[in-house]
Amino acid sequence: MTTIDRSTLTLPGVDLQIVRKGSGPQVLLLHGGGGPVDHLPFFDRLAKHYEVMQPVHPGFAGTAIPEHFDNLQDLIFLYLDLIDSLDLNDAILMGFSMGGWAAAEIAVMNTQRFSKMVLVDSVGVKPGGPFDRDIADVFALPPAEQLRVAWHDPSKAPDTATMTDDELQTLAADRIALGFYTWEPYMHNPKLPGRLHRIDIPTLLIWGESDGIVTPRYGRAFCDMIPGARMVVIPKAGHSPHLEQPEEFLKHFLEFAAS
16 A cells, blocks of 8 residues: 655644655645545545645644634735745646636646646536525535435445544534635635636536535536536545545546546
């Protein structure tokens, strides 16, 4: 089994945890609000083909949010420093949900170090009008409704009843961090749609057919804003197709990466 490396990089104003595994072409993976994904089977499979680098967003997985951070923009500029520090070259940029939003923000600024981008059930834009609920309010929904909109099969969701106190504390802190980065305005940047035309690398959007947080219709609107982008929809998957349908997810990713 490929060894996983966990280290801390000292960047301007922040000590950033990063997880690395595998060898080969580089993939910079930006996780979503559910936290790091290096414990999941698809991550191991990906590392058989690529060198996968996953920074842990400050505030997630027991880490602290820097005092000078205010919102997602601070995370984006931190990752611009990280990209230079890692000396990425023709890497694939992949982001999940909130991490997809961060990836898109990075790509509109500079794609020189990237060859392709993959957005997985990404938030970040608001296609509808001011009174349209384009993105489900995951902080206001009752727990049962949260499961319904996030999962095709809610039985695959993490079971809080079996979690330790430490795991529950981490879960609560992750939700606080998600709110910190995405609350105002909720889960999007009003200026991002007007900047997405700057993305000049092949882009694939992967979406869960049953996603009720950001539906496939939302995904298609997002896709249409990025020049030349295309989208695939995975059946029997919600907001996390890499969890519910990892084989199908990997198939689409590997085909796009090799094309």
